[in-house]
Amino acid sequence: MSARSDRLIRLADDARILSEQDCESIAKRVFAFASGPGETYVSVMSWWQGELRWARNRTSLASDRRDIRLEITRDVGVGRGNVETNQLDDVSLESAVRAAERSAVLAPQVRRPPQLQPPLPHAERPKTAIWSDATYAVTPEVRGEAARALIAPAEAKGMSSAGYLEMRAGSRARLSSQRMGSAPAPWDVPYASWTQAQCSMTVRDKEGTGSGWAGLSSYDWARIDAPALAARALEKCVASQHPVALEPGRYTVILEPQAVAEMVSIIETSMYREIPEFGHGPWVLAHDDVLGLWRSKLGLKVLDERITISHDPADPMLGIFPEFWMQPLTWFDKGVLTNLSFHRDYALQMLNVNAARRPLTGYRMSGGPTSVEEMIRTTTRGLLVSHFSNIRVLDGDSLLSTGLTRDGLWLIEHGKISKAVKNLRFTESPLFAFNSIDQMGEPVPVFRPVKNAYEENAPLTPAIVPPIKSRDFSFTSTIDAI
Amino acid sequence: MSLNRRLFLKTGVAAAALAAVPRPLYAQFGGAPEPLPPIEDPRLASLAARALDSAKSAGAAYADVRLSHTKMRRFFPLFTYDDEDMEVGVRALVEGYWGFASGPVWSPDEMARLGREAVHQAKTNALGKPRIVTLAPAPVVQNGSWVMPVKIDPFEVSPFEIQDELTSLDLFTRRTPGVGLTMNQASSTVQEKAFASTLGSYCTQRSYLTQGALSLGIDMRKQHRPDAAINIECVSPAGMGWELYSAESLPRVRNHSVREEIRQRMEEAREDAMLPVKALDVGRFDAVLDSSSVAGLVDGTIGHATELDRALGYEANAGGTSYLNDPFGMLGTYQAGGPLFSVSGNRSEPGGAATMKWDDEGIAPDDFTLVKDGLLVDFQTTRESAGWLRDAYLKGGKPLRSHGCSSAPSAVEAPMQHVPNLVLAPGREAGDFDSLVSGLADGIAIKQASLDMDFQAGSGLGLGNVFEVKRGKRVARYPSAGFLFRSTDLWKSLLTLSSDAQLRRYGVSAQKGEPPQTCYHSVTAPPAVVKGLTLIDPLRKA
16 A cells, blocks of 8 residues: 555645644554554654845845654653654654554653643634744745845945845644644644744944844734844844944943843743742742742732733734633733743642743833934943843842843933944843833834744744843953954 | 563563554655665665656756665653654755755655756745856766664664663763752664765765763752752763763763763762853953863854855855955965964764765765964865855865765755854873863862854853862862953963863764754863953843
8 A cells, every 4th residue: 555655744845744634644653553442642844944045235145945853752651762853754664653652661660750731721712823824835935035135235335244044934833642643633732823924124334334234024924024123134234334442331222122122031931930930040030948948029018019921822923823811911000010920730739720821932012102212312421232142140039141232232422322332231120120110112012033943942033122222230340252 | 551660671672663663654656655765775866866867857967866765863861752764955056046945755756857857946036146156076986885883783672771871871970969960861863875876976874873961950959059050961962872971981971871970970070060150251261171161162263154154145044254354365374373273164073963875966065274383275075166166176286175064954954055064173281181280370160051043153252160270289179260361362361272082072963044944063172271251240230
């Protein structure tokens, strides 16, 4: 029978990722190969990427790539085995299942494997905006044409442009053998397919004395105004040429939305309940010696009262992966820490609930009425920061971090941009910056693509972030890099 | 239960055999799918040829194809993960523009599709302004075949034995009160790769990469000291098999067993932790750096800065550019360091994490010098980027050739230039780190520095274990200290390098490109002394 070759998934042009039916049929075949009792879990993932990279004003590589990933977990009672593969023919699947069983048996019986998580309860999940036909439909011709149009203005001014365009589609489902027969659905994590488009570029002058960057990511290519990005990168490059050195010190800073998002990203990883409950991180209040546990700052005001960071999955700009509980969620409400995220393991063990609270991956940050121009006009002396790079957390408890400004830093004197200045290294905590706010502007979408198709917890990370003017931001040294 | 661990223990050899049974993956050579043959099988050459024919008839001026079959096994004391993938990628050049297409299916039809698609991708861009590519010559490799020599193929050892070895390391450290392994895992990868190009080259290779993440935590509460944490670096990524863990000693990695290394590092960490803690004196100090810190500095300052594509702006929108921003003007004239400072690149050293017989363009990499006696003399290149240096090479009387730095983690990713193994030439000082410290009258000593380089690799911030040195002795420890440096100034202030016998090799990963790719390479360096390093308190705000 030729069924074996029929079952080689081709990922043809009209079906570059796996469909829900594909995932179910693959899972069923896997389950059929499992010998003996015990639960089998299968994660079926697939992705397609259409990419175009350019540098020195010419496309350096255009590509089309597709792949599949299958994770098989076999629980055979004595232990658990995991195998990953990207081959879907029957023989490969069967041998993968055998390998998982072998590995399960080899797991030493020193202690029994932890219980697998029970399946997610079924719930109506709001439709979230994560799929765009416009993104999926972009052809290499469209990318080529777009890139030429983005390069042209920079080249015409004698500048050198480098950038990247990527359209991606992905799919994922996790199915369990025990649920296969049971109503209402066989999945553990429901099938979802998503798209992501990203466009970013860096324009530099030929001598390397100025550099400007602009970028945007969205699930929907139609929401990215690429020519506007090209104009912005070029404008920043021209304005940032021949910077002068400025003494490190404390400055009032106007952080553009991208820079603010990079500050928030430092906070993101600390936003789990487990961290303060073990006495670590910025959200520990104090140790309760009577009860013998750590109290957290939940319910206390920790940031400027103008800051609210929340997420509504129904927001058409903020679609996220529908595998979490999908209620609207607020992490910071008018500066008060109101929610910390937790994993399903934590929920099951500590709260006896089978629901993770989703992490701070997609969010909207509140803003204010002040435009960046107005912020500049009302600044006597300060710095305008395009964005940051090479950020590293130095102290997990205060979130004190260091990093560099990049692609445009300007001195503001008496309400006007007076000169481009050399990049600076900062040593500052976002908590300090977000407690020293003067003004806030209108929140806008920023560049926050998921870089790796398999970044499991967050295949989409949209954020809408305002520009902020903050006082006394600490810069500790000057760097020559441009 | 029919199978359990005890049974495996009893059956020993049989268990090993069972565990080592390869999972048969399947490929199609025209008919029904059949078990994937060894990479040397001639039918793979015909699959590859199919892709090239398709690309040529679609209009490619040049095309190459890679087929990769990657097996990875991750080991933890209590379980293992297996991962096995097959990929194929075709790259085509049309009028100076590159196109690439890749996927997971090995079949004649898919080869033909990928060949066509790669050309299609290139052609859509060739519609624009001309782009000129001069590829450095590629000597034809006819039916080349190479297998990385390893002592112990990790896939021929029972995973169970390896799990036991990790468990035994855990038990070994726990014998000492207050000590435990905070991280204890290992992984081995074997990658089979076939490469073919329209120039007529065809070669197959099998390479290995083994690495461990092994770190110790030491509870010092009884001594009223903060807890100590140490990375055991002798299991960093290497082009080796399981001997990375099991060998009694490995040249340039360790002179004794992993256990002995752990024991020594525990002792050393205790001694270090017992030193009095001192408030930091900010300023400039002569500094002794251990080989790990020196290797990190070579990698951060030279490894990324001498990537020619990066220096010319091809990474401007990703990791950044380079302080060596005028390659043509700087070659042979730029002082990247003092006379003691010489760095070379290679992909040939046994055990190197970037070691290969041929690169992803079918080029046999050569051993080449990047910096000679402080002078910048070359860059890391591929066939295309070597072409950019043609005039400079002609002027310098050097042949136009690629240094063979093209690679990619697997065939699904397009090949690009990645860092080769780097070696900092040793000096004359016979002593090790401690003896360099004993020769320092007044200054600091730094162990296991980790670096944050800027996006042109021209300056950086180092963090690590920093000690005060007085009259040749480490007398105090700075709880919070870092150092700032400019790449060129740092190497110009190099005072002493230890000799050949003190060289140590470390495996590191490096990310590059859009979409990002992670590849591995090794950096070999001895301990060193530098003059006037700027010591700062990294936690201090302005």
